[in-house]
Amino acid sequence: MPELPEVETIARGVHARVRGDRIVHVWFAAHPRLFKAPAARQAKSLLGRVLVAVHRTGKHIVCELAALPKGKLRAGDELPPDTQWIVHLGMTGRLLVTTPDAPVAPHTHARLELESGKELRFVDPRRFGKLDFRDLARGEAFNAAGAEPLEVEQEVFTAIFRGRRLAIKAALLNQSLLSGVGNIYADESLFHAGIRPRRSAGRLTKTELERLRVALKSVLEHAIRLGGSSVSDYVDADGMPGFFQLEHCVYLRTGLPCRTCKTPIRRIILAGRGTHFCPNCQR
């Protein structure tokens, strides 16, 4: 499932391959629920525009698009973006840069044909993903609701959880508090911070919260360096897997010995999700 490190990896890969390319044809599948703004409006906004940059905000991939100016474009000219195409991968979404003759995978819901001949494809078997766009002229620039885990400072991080009675794991998963943390990195960061997932968020000490902030940041950064976790069907923009799943300490390791103390990893259901922890290392 794509979380912050996977989305970051994909965004970087797409950016490197399509930056400066122009969208010359747009095809969308007829699955209305995939589209927050109507598909026809999105297609109209995408067609003919240049992909100026692709980056990540929370779990969203943001493609910055610019209209081509009327006059001649000179080398080195910066095109100011006027539109954003927003891709959320949901559970099983993929954003792939392919050659036009590459076989079209089942559940391909969007194909953007580029001037260079490449194609940007959105594939999502479960259709939990979402496609949307923003008109920057209307001041609609996309913003994640929660704080960025890689940038948030101690004081803000502490304030986020203050007074909240829900379990810390549930709080970590709440995208309006922190953006980008999903099930894998919630479990892994709580392990590295030595905190049980069921602990009440508001009852954690300042020291524990600081341990959690640092653990979360370093787990996410490590995962980005390894290209993310390929646990179900995640692949990057080139269709290549990541390798952070090899470094998981608790996620999907139920019954296996803790890498630190050999105690078998336990699995519970918390906030409706499978939750993994070491009963000895996490208190």
Next chain:
DNA sequence: CATTTCACCTGGTGGC
């Protein structure tokens, strides 16, 4: 308001 539960989806799994 804060928090919890559930529907949305399909592919993979395991039981028979």
Next chain:
DNA sequence: TGCCACCAGGTGAAAT
């Protein structure tokens, strides 16, 4: 081998 019930979980809406 085939069939089917069941589960996975990010998000947003509905319920509590």
